Amino acid sequence: MDAIAIRIAAALAPHLGLEPEEVAGLLEVPREAGRGDYAVPCFSLARRLRRAPAQIAAEAAAAASAAIAPGGLVRAVQAVGPYLNLWLEPATFAEAVLSEVALHGRQYGESRRGAGQRVVIDYSSPNIAKRFHIGHLRSTVIGAALVRLHRAQGYEVIGVNHLGDWGTQFGHLIAAWERWGEEERLAGDDPIGYLQELYVRHNRAAAEDPAYAERARAAFKRLEDGDPSARALWSRFRELSLREFARIYELLGVEFEQIAGESFYEDKIPHALELCAARGVSEWSEGALIIDFARHGHPGLPPMLLRRSDGATLYATRDLAAAIYRFETYDPAKILYVIGAPQKLHLEQLFTALRLLGFPAERCAHVAFGHVQGMSTREGTAILLDEVLGRAIRLAEERIRAGEVRVPAEQIERTARAVGVGAVVFADLRHRHLKDIAFDWDRIVRFEGETGPYLQYAHARLCSIAEQVAAVDPEAAAALVEFGREPLAPAQVGALLGAGRPIEPQLLVEPETFAVLRLVGAYPRTLERAAAELEPSVLAQYLLELAGAFSGFYHAHHVKNAEPAQRRARLALVHAVRHVLAHGLTLLGIEPLERM
């Protein structure tokens, strides 16, 4: 919980006989005006304090009201039934919030909660030799956001791209190549498209004629057994794919600490299987090696296959070897699997297997998301990510050129890219992601309303205000030059804020201003919650609220044309909002723009 919440809670905590941290956890913003700036519902305290909620609220309100001092943060406390409603002194609140921003500077919002702990995040993980389609976007952007959110909480994060670069699918590919492969086409300008075509063709053939399926299985077995020609082909296909993916990752601003596909764990599989055998977890059944969970106290869980009857390993085997490797190599506090909801059973099996083997499986979590419907590579119905991003960027560029062009000519391309990508990324991150979604062109490349470009626009506007204020009032800009940048010492903050100082908080008291400050003050706890709940959408929704509140302020009040003292105070607000917006957007993987 952040300093602001604790400061607010501190006014009530002693009268409730609780610690400020506990009260801060209960703090909420009443839905309706007239019920205070904040409220503490007392229901959950009833049992602990052994009194009725309404009585708790009434007594605490009476005691807290009596203790209110002029100039303090809390201006009034009122019990309404079981609620403890409180009104803040806007000037004191403004000072409190802006002090926090000044104190932490560009690190405002971050914490060291996770310091000394490691987190492994397994995300993106596309299959090689297939095109990157819109269904792969989710794991990539959610995973990348979780990586950044955890770093902002002080964790050491190892982002792993667990490429699908092994398995029977390569049997299909190799078999297809050996049957139909044309060297010229692989050397052409769309090698991945060609590989995918081969794969699809072989898969279809296998569906009708079991002989093809058999050849695919045999080809993978050869690959796994180290057959040189199979290996050479595989390695070539893999290189071509990585080159293709690199382009997309660059566009999305995604970097991995480790690109370790399933093949990386090939030589780690024996260790995993030995462990299973040694602990008595695995057994042979119908010629295959399995873990029969029913015999280990998990009656409802279907068995997990570790080795097929022909001896080849499976996805599950490699995932198990990967998890063991990660536990033994990194000793992580968390391992997150950012993988679609359809794989829930598979991960449940994996986690249960790890527990049976004696690993702390409770540290593993499946960050699941609904799949994009109708995206099948095999059926050729997938919409390519390239296509989506390309279209979004093109539309963004048209938009920039259509109106009054504020972007310098040499920046238009870059800006269009940021806006287009921002729209697509935000469209994916803005909601909780368990529900399946139907792909919709119009929705994903929208620039108005609750979108990425809306946030970028708010940010650009903030930059523009700051720039223009600096032009008309260089003294104001100079006075605030340290605010929101490097973290400041308390004495420096004191010199910056207060009556007669550069930033006078008593000038930041209008309702629209208060609404903005309340959100700025809530940023640290929002980041904490987004990371703890593994939900980038928590941050996305918050940023929409903040940008909305700022737009309300913008239309109600002027910065540039205000009186000098007022202008400085509002400029500080502008800096603070700009910082939070830029920081939050960056965490989501969206570039904050200065002009658009």
Added chain:
RNA sequence: GCGCCCGUAGCUCAGCUGGAUAGAGCGGCGGAUUUCUAAUCCGCGGGUCGGGGGUUCGAAUCCCUCCGGGCGUGCCA
């Protein structure tokens, strides 16, 4: 068959550790610019929170059940 997930305004979604009169955006209609970016803002209309039952002082939120949709369920990943 069994298991899991989802169902809130015409559409897309917030709200879900139970709590005050269920909120946004899009779309529709009507407005706002002699001043900092109209990719903005303000207003209006729009809901038996899938149906039913239960627990509770109180249910969109928890439990049961039914309906609808999706996914998974031993040799794919």
